[in-house]
Amino acid sequence: MKTINRITILLSVSLLFLLVNCKSADEEFVHESNIITEINCKVKHDGTSFTGEIYEYNANKELVTGPFTQKDIEGGYGLILFSVSKSLQKHFDLSSVYLVANVGYDAFITPTLSGKHDITGDGIIVSVKSGVGTLRHYRVRGYYE
Numbered sequence: 001m002k003t004i005n006r007i008t009i010l011l012s013v014s015l016l017f018l019l020v021n022c023k024s025a026d027e028e029f030v031h032e033s034n035i036i037t038e039i040n041c042k043v044k045h046d047g048t049s050f051t052g053e054i055y056e057y058n059a060n061k062e063l064v065t066g067p068f069t070q071k072d073i074e075g076g077y078g079l080i081l082f083s084v085s086k087s088l089q090k091h092f093d094l095s096s097v098y099l100v101a102n103v104g105y106d107a108f109i110t111p112t113l114s115g116k117h118d119i120t121g122d123g124i125i126v127s128v129k130s131g132v133g134t135l136r137h138y139r140v141r142g143y144y145e
Contacts, residue, residue, distance in 0.1 A: 032070050033104035034130035036138060041082050041097040041119065048092070049100075052080040052140070074134070082119060082142035094120045094142035106131035 035056065042049040056064045059075030084092050095118040101109060108129045117124055123141030130136075 032130050032132050032134065034107055034128045034134050034136040035070075035073070035103070036078065036080065036109075036128060037102045037104075039080055039099060039101040039140070041094075041099050041142065043092055043097055045098060050082050050084055050092075052082045054138075055079040055081070073136075076136070078136060078138040080138055080140045082140075083145050084142060086144045089144050094118075094144070097142065099140065103128055104130065 036054060039052040039054065040049040041052065056068065056073045056078050057076040058064050058073050061076070064073050064076070082094070082097075084094065096116045097119060098115075099113045099117055099119075101113060103109060110127050110129065113126070117140075119140050119142040121141075123139055126138050126140060128136045128138065
């Protein structure tokens with residue numbers, strides 16, 4: 001029993017030492033990006049995919065076009081639209097698609113994109129959290145044209 005207590009104390013002291021001596025990350029390793037750079041949907045993992053059109057809006061709800069910086073769109077939101085030909089409606093069910101997105105190195109999407117999603121109607125809303133904790137929301141919708 002004494003050995004277990006000694007090990008527990010040693011582990012606790014080691015952990016405390018690590019926590020006290022942790023530095024903040026170097027600036028070059030901190031990523032502020034919370035945008036989705038590309039997103040695709042498909043009905044099967046190995047099937048045909050469609051790339052979504054991504055529209056970025058700034059804090060004033062104005063569409064941002066052309067090259068932009070993170071500061072240009074801060075406080076805004078994104079809209080992602082998947083346009084599928086009506087002739088494919090029988091074979092490509094937008095109420096049950098897989099989504100695959102590209103985001104920055106340490107950005108996270110919630111809720112997760114794993115599994116199938118229904119992007120018909122109002123679609124779904126996902127959030128992208130950057131490495132520094134900023135959030136950006138995207139509405140993801142699909143429709144037949």
